[in-house]
Amino acid sequence: RPTEPCFMQKGEEKAVFDIPDHFYPEKYKELSSTLSSRFGNDARRNIPVRNIALPNLDLPMQLGYDEQFSLFVPKHRQMAGKLIDIFLGMRNVDDLISVCTFCQLRINPYMFNYCLSVALLHRPDTKGLNIPTITETFPDKFMDPKVFRRAREVSTVVTSGPRLPVVLPQNYTASDAEPEQRLAYFREDIGINLHHWHWHLVYPFESADRAIVAKDRRGELLYYMHQQIIARYNIERFCNKLPRVVPFGSDLRERIAEAYFPKLDSQVASRAWPPRFEGSAIQDLDRPVDQIKIDVSEMETWKARILEAIESNSILLPNGRQMPLDEEKGIDILGDLMEASILSPNRNYYGDLHNMGHIFTSYAHDPDHRNLEQFGVMGDPATTMRDPLFYRWHCFVDDVFVLHKNKLPPYGNDKLDFPGIRVSSVSVEGKAGRNTFATQWEQSTLELGRGLDFTPRGSVLARFTHLQHEEFNYVIEVDNSSGQAAMGTVRIFMAPITDEAGNRFSFNEQRKLMIELDKFSQGLRPGKNTIRRRSVDSSVTIPYERTFMNQNNRPGDPGSAEAAEFDFCGCGWPHHMLLPKGTNNGYPMQLFVMVSNWAEDGIKQDLVGSCNDAASYCGIRDRKYPDKRAMGFPFDRPVAAGVQTVNDFLRPNMAVTDCKIRFTDAVRIVVLCIFAVCVGMAIAQS
Numbered sequence: 001r002p003t004e005p006c007f008m009q010k011g012e013e014k015a016v017f018d019i020p021d022h023f024y025p026e027k028y029k030e031l032s033s034t035l036s037s038r039f040g041n042d043a044r045r046n047i048p049v050r051n052i053a054l055p056n057l058d059l060p061m062q063l064g065y066d067e068q069f070s071l072f073v074p075k076h077r078q079m080a081g082k083l084i085d086i087f088l089g090m091r092n093v094d095d096l097i098s099v100c101t102f103c104q105l106r107i108n109p110y111m112f113n114y115c116l117s118v119a120l121l122h123r124p125d126t127k128g129l130n131i132p133t134i135t136e137t138f139p140d141k142f143m144d145p146k147v148f149r150r151a152r153e154v155s156t157v158v159t160s161g162p163r164l165p166v167v168l169p170q171n172y173t174a175s176d177a178e179p180e181q182r183l184a185y186f187r188e189d190i191g192i193n194l195h196h197w198h199w200h201l202v203y204p205f206e207s208a209d210r211a212i213v214a215k216d217r218r219g220e221l222l223y224y225m226h227q228q229i230i231a232r233y234n235i236e237r238f239c240n241k242l243p244r245v246v247p248f249g250s251d252l253r254e255r256i257a258e259a260y261f262p263k264l265d266s267q268v269a270s271r272a273w274p275p276r277f278e279g280s281a282i283q284d285l286d287r288p289v290d291q292i293k294i295d296v297s298e299m300e301t302w303k304a305r306i307l308e309a310i311e312s313n314s315i316l317l318p319n320g321r322q323m324p325l326d327e328e329k330g331i332d333i334l335g336d337l338m339e340a341s342i343l344s345p346n347r348n349y350y351g352d353l354h355n356m357g358h359i360f361t362s363y364a365h366d367p368d369h370r371n372l373e374q375f376g377v378m379g380d381p382a383t384t385m386r387d388p389l390f391y392r393w394h395c396f397v398d399d400v401f402v403l404h405k406n407k408l409p410p411y412g413n414d415k416l417d418f419p420g421i422r423v424s425s426v427s428v429e430g431k432a433g434r435n436t437f438a439t440q441w442e443q444s445t446l447e448l449g450r451g452l453d454f455t456p457r458g459s460v461l462a463r464f465t466h467l468q469h470e471e472f473n474y475v476i477e478v479d480n481s482s483g484q485a486a487m488g489t490v491r492i493f494m495a496p497i498t499d500e501a502g503n504r505f506s507f508n509e510q511r512k513l514m515i516e517l518d519k520f521s522q523g524l525r526p527g528k529n530t531i532r533r534r535s536v537d538s539s540v541t542i543p544y545e546r547t548f549m550n551q552n553n554r555p556g557d558p559g560s561a562e563a564a565e566f567d568f569c570g571c572g573w574p575h576h577m578l579l580p581k582g583t584n585n586g587y588p589m590q591l592f593v594m595v596s597n598w599a600e601d602g603i604k605q606d607l608v609g610s611c612n613d614a615a616s617y618c619g620i621r622d623r624k625y626p627d628k629r630a631m632g633f634p635f636d637r638p639v640a641a642g643v644q645t646v647n648d649f650l651r652p653n654m655a656v657t658d659c660k661i662r663f664t665d666a667v668r669i670v671v672l673c674i675f676a677v678c679v680g681m682a683i684a685q686s
C-alpha cells in the first residue's frame, strides 16, 4: 500500500515523485510509464528523483512489507537503526528524497515511517520539514476499524466537497462486565497514545549515531514521564472506584488477570491485532521469524542484578569496575540501564529488562509462533497504553526506580526553603467556581484522509469523544520580603486526599500520586505579588491542534523557524487530559504550589525559536532539561520521619488548598478550525 510521499512537501497538500524506472519494484516496472502519467495527472507538483547509487538496503528489507514492526523487537531495532543511518547519511535532501522513493514501495511502511520521522527530526537540513502526525498516516493504530468502512462509504458517496465526519464509538473494546473498561477513555485516548508514541520517537533508545540517543537526562525523563503516567492512571482509577494498579513483575511467571481484546486491525498486515486472554502468563520465547530466543529466566537474572545494583548503590561495568548510583546522576543512569538504551553502562550484564517486558507480554498468546501470530499491543509504543497490562508493567518498572529513590536522604531546608519568599495562598478560579474544576465529555474532529488508500481521495474526518475540562486560572499570592526583586520557579502539583478505601493518605504515600500540572519561572517584585496563571499555558500539555494536526493545518510557513520546531513539539501530554475525570459529586484533591529559587534551579540557556511549552514531560529540543532539580522535585524522595501530612511538609514558600473535580456526564461538540469547510459542518450540526 503506497503511502503518500508526503514527507518532503513544503506546504502542499499533495506531491508526487517522478520516479525513474529503476526505482519501481520489479513487478511494476512494465507499468512505470502508465503509473507516472496516472499519478502525474493528480499531482500539483512533480519532484524529479535523482539517479543515485543506492545504499545497501538488504538488512531493512528483511522485514516483510506486510508485517508488523516493533522497536522493542531487537531484530527490528537493528533494521531500523540501519535505515535511520542510511537516511541520516544521505548527502543532501535531494538524495534523501531519492532513496526514500526507492524505499517507499519496498520497505515495511511502519518501519519506513518511523525511520524517516527520526531522520527528519535529527538531520540539520530537514528539521523544518513536515512530519504528518501518525494518526493521519496510520489511523489503524488508534481507532476501531469500523470507522474505515464508514469512511469508505462516505468518500464513495460524497466524491467532492465537504463530507460529514464519521463518528467513532467511545467505548467499544469491552462491556461494562469488565471493570477495567471504566478506564478505556484514558487508555484508548488518541491524544495519550500519540503522546507516548511521540515521546519514544523523540527519545529513541538505539541508533548508530549516539548523539541522537544521548539527550540531556533522557534516562531520568524515561523514569519521570512514565512515573507521572502511572500516578495519573491511579488517580483516574480512584475516580472510577477502582484500586491502585498492582505491579506486574515481582513474580514474572504470575498469571495475568487482565485480558485485553484490542479490536484494532493492521491495514499494513491485513490482520487483527491479537488479544490476550484472562489468566495468560509470559513464557519462554522462541520465534525464529523474529530472531527472538529468550527464556523468562533471563529476565529474572537481569531483574536480580538490577536490584542488587540498587541495593549496593553501584553498577558493575564491563571492565570489572563499579560505577556509583549517586544522588545526582543515579536515576539517569538507572533509566538507561533499565530501559535499556544504548547508553546502558553494561547491557551485556544488566540486559534489556523494560523493553523485553514489552516483548514478553506482547507475545504471551503465541510465544513460539506456532499460530503465526504477530505481537499484541504491548509491543508497539503507539498502542501499548491501550492495554491495562501496560500500567502494571510500568508500575513495576517504577517501583524499581523507587527502590533507588528510597535510598536518598530526604530534602532538607537548604533544598526546600526560599528565604524571603512566602506563598500566602493558592486558589483556582474558573467557570465551575472557586477551587472547583469542571470536566465533561467533548467531541472533536480528526483528519484521517492521508492514511486511507481508497479513492476518491480527499479529506475524511472522524469525530471522537474524549474527556475535557473547563479552562481555569491558578491564583497564587506571593510575598517577597527579601527587599529586592527575585526570580522563582513556580511548581504546581495535585494529588488525591484519600486512598481507594477512603482512608486519608499518609504524606509519604500521597506524594507518590502528585501529578505535575504546571511549572514556570516567575519574576517577583518586592512586596505582594499576585500571579494569575492560565491552565492552557501548562508546561505539561500541548493543545488539541498540536496533538492531532500536522503543520499544514496550523498557521505559518512550513519552512519558518516556528514550523521547524513543530515536530519536536508534537510531544506533550494532551491538554484535554490535563485533569483527572473526577466524579459527579466532586472528587476531593489537594492543589500544591511551591516557589523555589530560580537562581538555584533554573538553567540559563537560549530558548529563542525553541519549543518549550511541554518541557515537563518532553524536555526541549537540542537544549538541556530546563530545571536543575531532580524530576518530580520535591516529591521524588521519601520524607523525614515525622512528616505525616502535607501540612507537616509545607515551608513558607509553599501552599496547599483543597479542591474538587466535578464531572458532568454530558457531551459537548466542539467547533473546530481545521479547515474552513470543517468549521461550517460543525456549526451546521450543532
Ligand code: CUO
Residues within 6 Å of the ligand: 196, 200, 226, 354, 358, 381, 384, 394
Ligand atoms: Cu514508554 Cu515502556 O516505555 O512504554
